[in-house]
Amino acid sequence: MEELSGQNLNACNQCLKCTAGCSFVDNMDLLPNQVIRCIQLGQEDEVMKSKTPWLCASCFTCVTRCPKGVDLSRIMEAIRTLLLRQGKEHINLSGSEFKLPADAPQQLFVSGSRKLSG
Template sequence: MKVELSSEKVKSDFVKKVEELSGQNILSCYQCGKCSAGCPSSYAMDLLPSQVIRMVQLGLQDEIVNSKTVWLCASCLTCSVRCPRGVDIAAIFEALRLVVTRDKDKLNYVEPSEITAEQLEELPQIALISNFRKFTG
């Protein structure tokens, strides 16, 4: 994957928003890989959990949004428990899902009452859960 790095991306609103929503200091991660090694869903992911965390550090929003990883996460918390730096990776992944399911004006991007039966069969279950969670705080 070819990525473009810049100080603007590292200091972007995207990084600040993920830190704000998750309550985590993204720079605490030192890329040991223990989160990825213990993730039960990693076999199906196109980016490993530790790679997603690194991409958040670098402000690579487009690359993360276009990845399937946060939608395959089962929110099992194994990664968060294993992290030697105390990073709650699962909370960061939930923040990433919220960034996608909210638009910039904090209006609904996904309206639950408009989801069709066909879409329900295709949507990742975690996307629905994230969408409903945003109404609770």
């Protein structure tokens, strides 16, 4: 995960600034800082089954404010990438179960499918 994200996870000193500024924490089962914490503790399983990486919208607020220069958005992407490469899509946007809003811009479909379906 460190290799894929290019981030030194030991640099995170769990100050929680990422969590404090994240727009989506209300929907998350693991807080952003807890995602890093789990990896620090070797509990990658927890992270791989968490909803949190899928809820991260790559808004880069945490990256902008992290005092230690840790790019959490890249860590979230590393987790998604590992899952997607195992064939575990979060939402199959082109599948029959999913109905894209008819009034949506192409941009929504492209970005959403790249992040959530690989």
